[in-house]
Amino acid sequence: MGTSKSATLAAPEHSTEHIRRLAAGTLMPGFSGIAVPVWILDAYDAGLAAVCLYGTNVASPVQLRDLCAGLRAHSPHTLIAVDEEGGDVTRLHYLTGSPQPGNAVLGRLDDVTLTATSAATIGQELASLGINLNLAPDADVNSEADNPVIGVRSFGAEPDLVARHTAAWIRGLEDSGVASCAKHFPGHGSTTSDSHHELPRVSADAATLEARELVPFRALVEAKGATVMTSHILVDALDPENPATFSSRILQGLLREELGFDGVILTDALDMAGASADTGVPEAAVRALQAGADLLCVGSDTGPELYEQTLAAITEAVAEGRLSLERLADAAARVAGLSARFPAAGAAEIHQATPRGISSKPGRPALDSAEADATLDAGRIREAFEVSAAAENWLAREEPVAIVQVDTGANFAVGQVPWGPAAATDAVVGEGEVPDGAKVAVVGRGLDGDHPLWTVFSRLRAEGHAVIAVECGWPRGGADIVTYGASLGVSQALCGLLLGSH
Incomplete structure (x- = not known):
């Protein structure tokens, strides 16, 4: 099925085949439906780095377990990602709601041990399914009460509180064997618009950003979190022309050089209007790599046509000299290193596992369900x-x-x-x-x-x-x-x- 790995790996370093494989090693598409489509399996054979699961990929606990086991059986060493923040944002519990309380509740209780335990519970559940990358925690400081997209996803409105709980959440999750992803760098908490629908603008001055937005991300670096997710927002004090996802000043100058982050830089979904409304997803992918991103979240309903267009755009950008081969190879190597750092359970282990918190019972859970929050009463x-x-x-x-x-x-x-x-x-x-x-x-x-x-x-x-x-x-x-x-x-x-x- 598809091009064999051995043939592709043997391709000359500057060949189109080799460049396409490197490009595939930076992509993380989603897909439609509750079964793994053939085009995803073909893409894995040709070097695909990762896949992201969404709520629409979940029909039942058994189906989800089988889906993950099928992906793992075909590609044991790649990344399976999901957006499982706990609280309001959940994918594993998309049909019932999460048993976890979520960041805002944890922040109000302000007990870092509880926060780490909540994250560990989520991590154990993900690991039992073979999922080894969680697009969480949300590290935004929710300084704007009318924020339409962050809100209770944040630990709070106070930077130091958000920082200590971000670090605790990362520790709890990664100690369970699942990579974390702090988001949305350099901070989406002060916006009054949603980057899914438009391009928000942050007008805070540099001193405010330093004292507020960047505090949790400094804590992330100190905690050695595995990945950071970029945001599709314009931050005037940092780069008034390019959204953070496409800004080398922000991703290379600030995140890599000033803050010292050495993990994987992952984009928010490129099908969001804040990223690709003007250019389309393929060009957005090229721009993100140019700026310093390593792993590109393509979007929930990628499909084979869009995936191929994105792969072709990256390959063509290298051929034209717009994107250096070195930058592409660095991105692919960082992603491969992440997979090696967080190996997942194999298909056999997944089939035998019983994930914590996923109910096989039909219908609405009872109010006093024993499958309620495993962390807090x-x-x-x-x-x-x-x-x-x-x-x-x-x-x-x-x-x-x-x-x-x-x-x-x-x-x-x-x-x-x-x-x-x-x-x-x-x-x-x-x-x-x-x-x-x-x-x-x-x-x-x-x-x-x-x-x-x-x-x-x-x-x-x-x-x-x-x-x-x-x-x-x-x-x-x-x-x-x-x-x-x-x-x-x-x-x-x-x-x-x-x-x-x-």
Whole structure:
């Protein structure tokens, strides 16, 4: 199937065959569907470095295990990556929600041992599937409350807190045998737009960046984290012309030379508008390599045509002298070194493993599921909640409880994962189903002034109900309870509080 490895490796150093193999050694595509497509297997035979799994690749625990085992059987020594941050961003638990609390809850508890344990639990689960690269932790300092893409993915708004938990998360994950990827360098936390849809701009001056955005990434270097992910943002004080992913000033000058990072530089997905809306993915790949990136995340639905176009663009750039062969070879060698540093379990071990936290049970998990958070019990998670005096009074009232969850969209990073009380209990009702005399918790996330939750809240209060508003995201003001996350583990803890089973 495809070109044999021995024939390709024997190709002369400057041959097109050799250059294409080096180029393939820098690419990490995704793919559509729940089975490994033939074109991915052919690409592996021709030198493909890695593949990234997404939520749409997951249909069941057994299917996921078989998918990973199939990839490992065909290519035992390459990288299988996934975005498993814990909390709201999960791929392994895309169908139910993550049992882990997520970064914002961990940051509020501010216990680095708990953070490392949460990361280790995730790492053990990934390793049992043969996944050896996790695109986490998020090391952004969420200094902008209205940030549409970071929010509860961050450990917090205070740089030193984010730094110590970033380092702890990296240690916990990598001690489990899975490579980490701190993101989104040089810092996406102060943006008010989402790089999935446009190119955000950071206008903070150099002193602010040094004191805020760069602090967690210095901690990453000190912790010897394996990889860093670039962000598709313009940072005026560092390079006003090129987004970070395409900036040699940022990737080489700042990250490599000033901060001393010697690991693999990995791009955020190149199919995002902030990276390729103007140029297309193939040219974005060339620009990222030129700037100093080593491993290129192509995107979730790459497909054979786009993969070939990207491979051809890199090969042509070397032939034209736009991209040096030395730079390409360095990138491919760094990626190969990462694979060697984090070897994965073989296909046989994967088939025998029972990943922690992945439930084979159909349907919604029970509120008191034994497969809930392996790191924190519900009581400890609730210590991270903000509960107002009005909410305390509501909790003390004797009326029966009704929970109304208002539909709220999520950013692309989170996707369509079950969230909030609706993911954790059957006790959620529609607005029109609230019984007379019930006290009501109205639940949403991203509760800005225009959120539809407030209309539901006002109507229920006008009907005479005692009503509180619950924010399952980063606080933006006005909510009576703030949970700092909407994962299954956090939502179970919230339901215990609201329903009085705590």
